[in-house]
Every structure is written in structure tokens, then in C-alpha cells.
Amino acid sequence: MWPRSFQERLRLSRRWQAGSHPPSNDLDPSELVDFVLVFRYPVNPSILPPTNASTGRTVVEDRSDLEQNAIEAYQEVVGRLHKLGLEWYVPTETSSPGKLFLFVTCPDAVLKQWMVHGKVQDWLAGLRGITPADSSDATVNEETHIGLTRGDHSPNSPRHAADAAAMTLDHPLAYLLQSDGQTAQVIPPAERLRLVYHRLTARPEEGGAGLHPDVHPFIETLYPLHNKQFTRHWIKTWGTKWLINHHDLQRIREYLGEEIALYFAFLQFYFLWLLPPAFVGLVWYLQGKTYSAPMALFIVCWSIAFVDMWARRETDIAVYWGTRHLGRVREPQPLFQPDGWSRHPITHELEPYFPLWKRWSRRMVTLPLIMAGSVFLAGVVGFLFALQTLTDEHYSGPGQAYVTYIPMILYSILMAKAGEMYTGLAKRLNNYENYPTRSEYEFHLTQKIFVLSFLINYLALIITAWAYIPFRAQVNHALLQFSSTILQGKIYGDVGDPLKEGRHGELDNGQVALKMSQTPADQLMVNQLFFFVMTGQILSLAQETIIPMATRYGTQWLQRRGTRSRTSAEGATVGSTAHSRSDTTSNSASNSDLHMASDKVAERSNGDNFEAASTESDKDTEEHPDKPTPSSSPVTVPPRLLRRLVKRALREYDLPEYLSYDDYSEMVTQFGFIVLFSVVWPLTPVIALVNNWIELRSDAVKICMNVRRPIPQRAESIGPWLDNLKLLCWMASISNTLLVYQFGTLLAPTPDTQLYGHTHLPTALGALLITEHVFFGVWFFVRTLIQSFPSVADKMLALEDYRQKVGLSRAFSLTSALGSTESGQGDMGGLENVAQEQPGGASLVGHDIPRDDPGFELISSAFKVA
Known part of the structure; x- marks a missing residue:
């Protein structure tokens, strides 16, 4: 049978559901459990390394030993769950030799304790949220917070007024507790899953179970289940509207957490800001203008304004969601392996310790490996570029129409494999660097992934613009000379002058024909950019x-x-x-x-x-x-509900995990194409605008149907991706200057410049020096102009400060009138103990786990199979 908390989950899910969807008589199975934990154990004997070097004999582990180890490991896992107060269920329908599925759920009483502890820690760290009062009212009254503090007292009594005024002081439990100690509102699913996941994966020394898949050898994975009622409503709603609003983002936040909701907020903001460059680019394209200096100046200024306005927007969102200063909450990284535990020199709190010199020494080891991986990836990109250039620009033999598709096919295969290898290397090296907090870990992993994205998407265009085109004559000459030696053919045309050779040289041995590249330089850049923009968007979708x-x-x-x-x-x-x-x-x-x-x-x-x-x-x-x-x-x-739950758990087990790095990397890469190369093809912002409208909906479909339900995480910013956007803005000032100088019409064109562009190096460096100073001046002006207007967050914080000041004054006056200063502290009992709670170090193996747990029987039966 199910744990007793099923009745609580039924009531909780119905209350949460009533606030977001029409009433439904059919409960979604995902609302019964919090996480599905997959326990994996070996069944067949394994060959271990030799125990005696002289004899070289191997030790074959007996099945009885494997069975005993599996039972002990299972006893340890369920003991850790039991110690945390969690409840679990092992359905026999999901069992298979070597694998068990545990449906884990958290009782409301336990979850409430965790939430109180977390809110106190957030409050001590400086996280502040906006009270749910009407922001248009600059005064504080008791009725404003009656939904947060109502109890058995009369709303007009002095005691109630004092409690209401005290609750406006940004108290960590202001929205969580009523005066009678009951929960004031239903905990959103994302908050519930985040708290449970944190306890499941945190180290035992920090009050967790230590059941992270990368840490515990018998835990294969753990994942929450999708709520099909919500996902169907989500897809249907977004499929019938042009834009999403803050109510949609709020629902995503309640279901998937702040991290995913912030991504969709960024995507919507980015989509709307693409309207100006898309309009300008379309006008320039219809007029036949490419490599235009006004277009380049507009794109650079637009990129600066976009980045600064998004930085302000995400601050507003963080204040509204109560995640501002989230970086002060040092959320532990489950993969962190400390050397020991020591006390903080100031607070004397026990904390994990890892020497700084050891971390830097590990970085010195990983840096050459990352550079080697980048060089390898650059080599693959260079090889594919050379092959594409050979087939598109030089080959003129049999089957030319089909040969040109070979580089595209190889690009799709090799780059996917090379990117997978580089990403795996980056994750392993990031784990080796051993970062203590989740924010540090994600920052360095994001930067490594950005290097991968930069090389894959931009390196070929950089080689084309500033390596191949300026030195195309020399490349053509060397290619034909080498090919004539290999193919034993004859070169037609003048090979003495590389410039003439670029227009007249040709090689033919009767079977294979090579020619000189005669495509204009500007058109060559357009072809390359079109390939990466259009092909990349289609392949991504x-x-x-x-x-x-x-x-x-x-x-x-x-x-x-x-x-x-x-x-x-x-x-x-x-x-x-x-x-x-x-x-x-x-x-x-x-x-x-x-x-x-x-x-x-x-x-x-x-x-x-x-x-x-x-x-x-x-x-x-x-x-x-x-x-x-x-x-x-x-x-x-209900058995039908159980069957649906088991079926869904098995289906979603086969789905891949969702990683926000991929989606952010795609958007930042697209932003780079716009700001770096829009002057080459002005329709680039138009294509990005159309793609992002589709991306808003396709990402929703992907999250709902093609990946596991993301584990909710909090976020106050898009993190290092914002720094990467700023880096691309600075690089845009360089690339646009060089592209306009090389291929633009500011200087009079000649037959040679049509093939090679303007290649006078001193002029190019002088233009770079001037435009870079102009860039920093424009950035300073735009930032100063934006900061001169108060943001929504500034207004909300000012209003909240005023409310706290008035509430504090009223609380003191009312409690003084009652003759006691302790009446306003009645609802805060036990907070001191919660704030000072120290994680226990006792054994996590439960002592009250009965042997009639189905898991023990299923493990034993797995070893009885012949």
C-alpha cells in the first residue's frame, strides 16, 4: 500500500491545481510521488583484478556475495530515506533483475520543517522578497496582510494589528505560517521538489541522504515525473497566443522553478528586442545594401542597449520572485569532496574545507587539457572548412553537384561527435576542479561550454573572413601546385603571378578538374553565414x-x-x-x-x-x-492510478535529462551571429526573430515531451551567459569594423578587392583603434542613460522599505500599548532553534526498517533466476 502521506498529497495537489487549471476529477499520477529513485545492483559475478601479483589469479565474486552486498546497499539507501522522514513505495511491476524503482514522497510535516529552515537561512543571507500586498498602496494596514496572518483573533483587536504589522517586516516565515501555526498557502510543486532534491543529494554531514547518482554507487538516477495535465494545458495555451505574459511565467516558475522560468523570460525579452534589428535588416536587404557602416553602428548600439536592459530586467524579476542576492546562499555542490571539516574563523561554524592552493593546482592541470581539446576541435573545424572550400570553390569534376554535400554531412556527424567528446571532457575536468558550491560549478562549466560553442559556430567564418579571403591567391597557388604533383595533371593559365592565377589558373588530368576560386569575397561570406544560420536553426529544431x-x-x-x-x-x-x-x-x-x-x-x-x-x-x-x-x-x-504511475515512470526513465546549458548556448550563439555578422547578410535578425517565436513553443514541447522533468532550481540571473553577451558586444565592435573596411563601399573597389577585399593592415588597425574607443564611449553613455531612470526593482524595494519602517513603528507602538513586548514574537517560537540547527553526524542506516519491504524480496528473487 501507499504511504500515509498519499492523502496529504491528494489534498495538496487538488488545492494547487484549483488555482491554475479548471477543476478535474482525474488526479495526475505525478502528484502522488516526489521522485523516482532507481536503485541498480549487479546480478552476475564480476571479474575483479588479481589479488596476488605472483600467482595472477583472479577472484570471481559469488552470487551469494553479490546478493548480500545488494541487500546491504538497499538497507543503507532505505535507511537514509527513513532517517530523513521520507516515505517510499516499491511497485513489483517495475522490477527487473538488477534494478528497483523506489517512489519517494515527503510528508507535509517534514517538508514544512525543511522549508522553515530554508527560509530562515535565506533571510539570514539577505534574500528579500516583496510582500504580496498591493504595490500601488504606499501605506500599510492590517487588512492588507490578513491572508497571511489571520487566526482566531478579531481583525480589529490590537493584538491582531500588532501581529499584522510585525508580519510586514520581511520575516522569513511571513507568507508561510499563520498565527495558529498552520501552513498559510500550498507549497508550489517546484519549491517542494527543490527542497526534497536538496535533501536527497546533500552530503550526510549537511543533513542530507547523499544519494546523488554521481556519488552513490548503487543509485543510477533520480527524477521527478511530468504532470500531464499541466503540460497539456501549457502547450495548448502557448500554442494559441502570440506572446506570453507574466502569469505564464509565474505558472512556469511554480511548476519548473525560477531557473527555467528565467530562461523563458529571457527568450521572450530577446524576441521582442529583435524587432528593431529585424526591421532595419529587412529594409537594408530590400535596398540591396550589405557591409553598410550605418547598419554596423546600429547593430553595435542595439547590442549594448539590449544587454544593459536585460541586466536591469533580470534584477526586477529577481526582486519580484524573492531571489535577489541568491549568490549569498552558498548552496553546496553534491560532487564536492572536501579534504576535511574546519570551523570558520569568524562565525566558528563547521564547514567543509578544501585548500585553495590545491584547487589552483588542479586548475593548472585542467587548463592545458582544455586548451588541447580546443585545439583539437579547431583542427576538426579547419579540416571541414578546407574540405568545404575545396568542393565548393575549386572542384569542377564529375558529380560536382553531389560532392558539395559531403562537407555538410561530415559537419553534422563530426561536429556532433567532437562536441560530445569536448563536453564530456569539460564536465570531467570541472568535477576534478572540485568546486564547493553549485554557482561556482555552473559558472566554470558554462565558460567551458561557451568555448565549445564559439569554436563550432564562429571559427569557420573567422577563417573565411580574415585568413582565407585575404590570402586566397597564395592558397590557390599552393593548392594547384600540390594537386598537380599528386594528380599528375596540367595547370592551364599563368602560375607565375598569384593574382593572375587566382583568376585564370586551372588543373585537369582528364579525370579530376580543379579550378581557381573566383567567387567574389562578399558573396563568399554570405554563403558561409547563410549555411551556419539557416542550417544551424533547422538542425537545432x-x-x-x-x-x-x-x-x-x-x-x-x-x-x-x-x-x-x-x-x-x-x-x-x-x-x-x-x-x-x-x-x-x-x-x-x-x-x-x-x-x-x-x-x-x-x-x-x-x-x-x-x-x-x-x-x-x-x-x-x-x-x-x-x-x-x-x-x-x-x-x-486506485489500481488504475497506480498503473498509470508505473507506466509513466518507466517511459520517462528512458528520456534524457534536461540541461539549460544547451538552450542558453543556442540563444547566445544566435546573438553572436547577429551582432558579429549581420552586416554580411542583413536578413540574419529576421531569421532569428522567426526562429525565436518558434523556439518559445518548441522548447516548451521539448521540456514537456522529449526530456525528463527538470529538477527545479532557483536563479537570480542568467549567470555567466550575461558576461558572454557582453564579450560578444565588444567583439562586435571589432568584427563590424573589419568587415565594413574589407568588403564595404567606403573605399573604391578594384578587381583585386572584389576577390580579396581591402587588405591594408595599417588602415585596418587604425580603424579598429578609433571604433573601439567609440564603442566604450557609447557603452558608458547608454549605461548612464539607463541608470538615470529608476527601475521597477528600485521602486518595489523603496516601497518595501517604507512598509517595513511603518510596520516596525506600528508594531512597537501597539505592543507598548498592550504592556508587553513579547506578544509580537509569539509566532516566532522555535525559529532560534531552527536557525541554529546543526546537521547530525549519526549513522544514516535506519534501525526500524522491517524486512517485509518488497525491495528485499525482489532483490533475492533476482538472484534466484538461472
């Missing part, structure tokens, strides 16, 4: 949305077809009672892989989908009640 959906539906179709074929071949028939279906499902799931288990669960539901009704589910419950979990007493759960 296909890889993120179309291919995963097609693969998933195709796999499900093959599984259903395979299930029907196996059933027909074996002559199996579905029994007339739910009892026979249940036994068949349990036996099949215990001796097959997870996909077979999912198929049997689907058969057990009699072909019904997630929204269908089962007429025999009640009979199934009456005839075959489940075993009680070791952590609670029996509670009746």
Missing part, C-alpha cells in the same frame, strides 16, 4: 523536437507491435478476471527488461490510455491488496 518525438513514437509503435506478436505466437489470452492479469503482469515484469515491464503494464490497463476509465480496477483492489510499505500503514490507492 530537428534535433531538439522533431527527431526525439519521431523516435519515441516509432519505438512505442514497435513495442506495441512486438507485444502483439509475442502474445499471438505464445497463444496467450487475457483472463476474464483482474486477478489473472495481475499475476501475468507481475511474472512477466520480473523476468524481462524495463520495456517489457512497460508493455505488461499497458496490457494490464486493458488498452486504456492515461485518460480512460477502468471498469475492473475496483475488483482488482478488492481481490489483491498490495503489501504495506515499511514506512506507513495501509492506504487504499
Whole structure:
């Protein structure tokens, strides 16, 4: 049976659901559990390294030893869950040899304690939120906060007025507690999952269970389940509107957390700010203007204004969401491995210790490896560029129309593999550097990933503009001389003068023909940029949305077809009672892989989908009640709901994890194409505008259907990606200057400049020196102009400060009138103990775990299989 907290989750989910969706009689299975924890253990004996160097004999571990180790590991895992106060359920339908699924849920009482502790720590760190009073009212009255502090007292009593005034003082529990000690509002799903995940993955010394998949050897993964009611409503709502509003962002924040909501806020803000450059670019394109100095100046100024305005916007959002100064809360990184524990020299608090010199020494080790990986990646890009240039510009032999597609195919294959290898190297090196907090870890990993994105997307364009085109004559000469030696052909044309050779040289040996590149320089840049912008956007949409959906539906179709074929071949028939279906499902799931288990669960539901009704589910419950979990007493759960839950857990187990790095990297890369190379092809902002309108919806579909539900995290900023945007703005002042000078019409064109551009180096350096100073001057002016206007956050904070001052004055006056200064502190009992709570260091293995837990029986049965 399910844990007792099921009734709490049912009530909690209905209350949360009523505030966001129309009332529904069908509960979503994801609202029953918080996380699905996958416990993986070896079943077959493993070959261990030799224990005796002289004999060289290997030790083969016996199955009984493996079974004992698995049982002890499972005992440790459930003991840690039990010590935290969590409850779990092990459905037999999901079991397979070597793998168990634990459905973990957190009781409300335990969650409330964690939330109180977290809010106190946030308050001590300086996080401040805006009270939910009407921001248009600059005065404080008792009724404004009656929803936060109402109790048994009369609203007009002095005691109630004092409590209400005290609650306006940005108290950490102001919105959480009522005067009677009950929860004042339902905790949003994102906040609930964030708190539970933090406790599950935090180190035992910090009050957690230490069950992070990268830390605990028997934990394969843990993930929350999607709420299909919410995701369907989300996709339907966004698919029928042009723009999203703050209510949509608030719902995303409540469901997925501030980090994902902030990404969509950035994407919406970026989409709206693309309207001016898209309009200007379209006008310039229709007029046939490329490499225009006014266009370059406009793009640089626009990029500066966009970055500064977004920095202000994200501050407003952080203040409104109560995540401002989140960096002061040092959230531990689960992968951090301290050398020991020491006391802070000022606060004397016990904290993990890792020497600074050791971290810098590790950075000195990882830096050459990152550089080597970057050089390798640059080499792959250079090879693909050379191959593309050879097929597009020089090859004129048989099958030329098909040969030009070879570099594109190789680019899609090699760059994906090289990028995967580089990302894996970056993550391993980032783990080796051993950062103590989540913010530090993500900052350095983001910078490493940005290097990857920069090389893959911009290096070929940089080589084309400032290496190949200026030295195209020399490259052509060397290519033809080398090819004539290899192919034993004859060069036609004058090879003595590289400039003439660039227009007249040709090689032909009767089979392979090579020619000189005669494409104008400006058109060559347009071709390259068009390839990266258009091909990149299409490939990104296909890889993120179309291919995963097609693969998933195709796999499900093959599984259903395979299930029907196996059933027909074996002559199996579905029994007339739910009892026979249940036994068949349990036996099949215990001796097959997870996909077979999912198929049997689907058969057990009699072909019904997630929204269908089962007429025999009640009979199934009456005839075959489940075993009680070791952590609670029996509670009746509808079998149909259980089947849907198990089926969904198995399906989402096969989905990949969501990483916000990929989406941010895509948007920042697109921003780089706009600010660095829009003068080459003015339609670049137009393409980005259309793509981002689609991206808003395709990313929602991707998160809802193609990846696991993201684990909610808080955020006050887009972090290092903002620094990368500023870096691209500075680089835009350089690239636009060089492109306008090389290929623009400011200087009179000549036949040679049409092929090679203007290549006078002193003139180019002088132009760079002037424009860079102009760039910093414009940036200073724009920033000063923006800061001269008060932001929304400034107004909200000023209003909040005024409310706190008035509330403090009123609280003191009212409590003095009552003759006691302790009446306003009645609701704060126990806070001191919560704030000073120290994590325990006792053993995490529970002492009250009964042996009738289904997990022990499933592990033992796995080793009895021949």
C-alpha cells in the first residue's frame, strides 16, 4: 500500500491545481510521488583484478556475495530515506533483475520543517522578497496582510494589528505560517521538489541522504515525473497566443522553478528586442545594401542597449520572485569532496574545507587539457572548412553537384561527435576542479561550454573572413601546385603571378578538374553565414523536437507491435478476471527488461490510455491488496492510478535529462551571429526573430515531451551567459569594423578587392583603434542613460522599505500599548532553534526498517533466476 502521506498529497495537489487549471476529477499520477529513485545492483559475478601479483589469479565474486552486498546497499539507501522522514513505495511491476524503482514522497510535516529552515537561512543571507500586498498602496494596514496572518483573533483587536504589522517586516516565515501555526498557502510543486532534491543529494554531514547518482554507487538516477495535465494545458495555451505574459511565467516558475522560468523570460525579452534589428535588416536587404557602416553602428548600439536592459530586467524579476542576492546562499555542490571539516574563523561554524592552493593546482592541470581539446576541435573545424572550400570553390569534376554535400554531412556527424567528446571532457575536468558550491560549478562549466560553442559556430567564418579571403591567391597557388604533383595533371593559365592565377589558373588530368576560386569575397561570406544560420536553426529544431518525438513514437509503435506478436505466437489470452492479469503482469515484469515491464503494464490497463476509465480496477483492489510499505500503514490507492504511475515512470526513465546549458548556448550563439555578422547578410535578425517565436513553443514541447522533468532550481540571473553577451558586444565592435573596411563601399573597389577585399593592415588597425574607443564611449553613455531612470526593482524595494519602517513603528507602538513586548514574537517560537540547527553526524542506516519491504524480496528473487 501507499504511504500515509498519499492523502496529504491528494489534498495538496487538488488545492494547487484549483488555482491554475479548471477543476478535474482525474488526479495526475505525478502528484502522488516526489521522485523516482532507481536503485541498480549487479546480478552476475564480476571479474575483479588479481589479488596476488605472483600467482595472477583472479577472484570471481559469488552470487551469494553479490546478493548480500545488494541487500546491504538497499538497507543503507532505505535507511537514509527513513532517517530523513521520507516515505517510499516499491511497485513489483517495475522490477527487473538488477534494478528497483523506489517512489519517494515527503510528508507535509517534514517538508514544512525543511522549508522553515530554508527560509530562515535565506533571510539570514539577505534574500528579500516583496510582500504580496498591493504595490500601488504606499501605506500599510492590517487588512492588507490578513491572508497571511489571520487566526482566531478579531481583525480589529490590537493584538491582531500588532501581529499584522510585525508580519510586514520581511520575516522569513511571513507568507508561510499563520498565527495558529498552520501552513498559510500550498507549497508550489517546484519549491517542494527543490527542497526534497536538496535533501536527497546533500552530503550526510549537511543533513542530507547523499544519494546523488554521481556519488552513490548503487543509485543510477533520480527524477521527478511530468504532470500531464499541466503540460497539456501549457502547450495548448502557448500554442494559441502570440506572446506570453507574466502569469505564464509565474505558472512556469511554480511548476519548473525560477531557473527555467528565467530562461523563458529571457527568450521572450530577446524576441521582442529583435524587432528593431529585424526591421532595419529587412529594409537594408530590400535596398540591396550589405557591409553598410550605418547598419554596423546600429547593430553595435542595439547590442549594448539590449544587454544593459536585460541586466536591469533580470534584477526586477529577481526582486519580484524573492531571489535577489541568491549568490549569498552558498548552496553546496553534491560532487564536492572536501579534504576535511574546519570551523570558520569568524562565525566558528563547521564547514567543509578544501585548500585553495590545491584547487589552483588542479586548475593548472585542467587548463592545458582544455586548451588541447580546443585545439583539437579547431583542427576538426579547419579540416571541414578546407574540405568545404575545396568542393565548393575549386572542384569542377564529375558529380560536382553531389560532392558539395559531403562537407555538410561530415559537419553534422563530426561536429556532433567532437562536441560530445569536448563536453564530456569539460564536465570531467570541472568535477576534478572540485568546486564547493553549485554557482561556482555552473559558472566554470558554462565558460567551458561557451568555448565549445564559439569554436563550432564562429571559427569557420573567422577563417573565411580574415585568413582565407585575404590570402586566397597564395592558397590557390599552393593548392594547384600540390594537386598537380599528386594528380599528375596540367595547370592551364599563368602560375607565375598569384593574382593572375587566382583568376585564370586551372588543373585537369582528364579525370579530376580543379579550378581557381573566383567567387567574389562578399558573396563568399554570405554563403558561409547563410549555411551556419539557416542550417544551424533547422538542425537545432530537428534535433531538439522533431527527431526525439519521431523516435519515441516509432519505438512505442514497435513495442506495441512486438507485444502483439509475442502474445499471438505464445497463444496467450487475457483472463476474464483482474486477478489473472495481475499475476501475468507481475511474472512477466520480473523476468524481462524495463520495456517489457512497460508493455505488461499497458496490457494490464486493458488498452486504456492515461485518460480512460477502468471498469475492473475496483475488483482488482478488492481481490489483491498490495503489501504495506515499511514506512506507513495501509492506504487504499486506485489500481488504475497506480498503473498509470508505473507506466509513466518507466517511459520517462528512458528520456534524457534536461540541461539549460544547451538552450542558453543556442540563444547566445544566435546573438553572436547577429551582432558579429549581420552586416554580411542583413536578413540574419529576421531569421532569428522567426526562429525565436518558434523556439518559445518548441522548447516548451521539448521540456514537456522529449526530456525528463527538470529538477527545479532557483536563479537570480542568467549567470555567466550575461558576461558572454557582453564579450560578444565588444567583439562586435571589432568584427563590424573589419568587415565594413574589407568588403564595404567606403573605399573604391578594384578587381583585386572584389576577390580579396581591402587588405591594408595599417588602415585596418587604425580603424579598429578609433571604433573601439567609440564603442566604450557609447557603452558608458547608454549605461548612464539607463541608470538615470529608476527601475521597477528600485521602486518595489523603496516601497518595501517604507512598509517595513511603518510596520516596525506600528508594531512597537501597539505592543507598548498592550504592556508587553513579547506578544509580537509569539509566532516566532522555535525559529532560534531552527536557525541554529546543526546537521547530525549519526549513522544514516535506519534501525526500524522491517524486512517485509518488497525491495528485499525482489532483490533475492533476482538472484534466484538461472
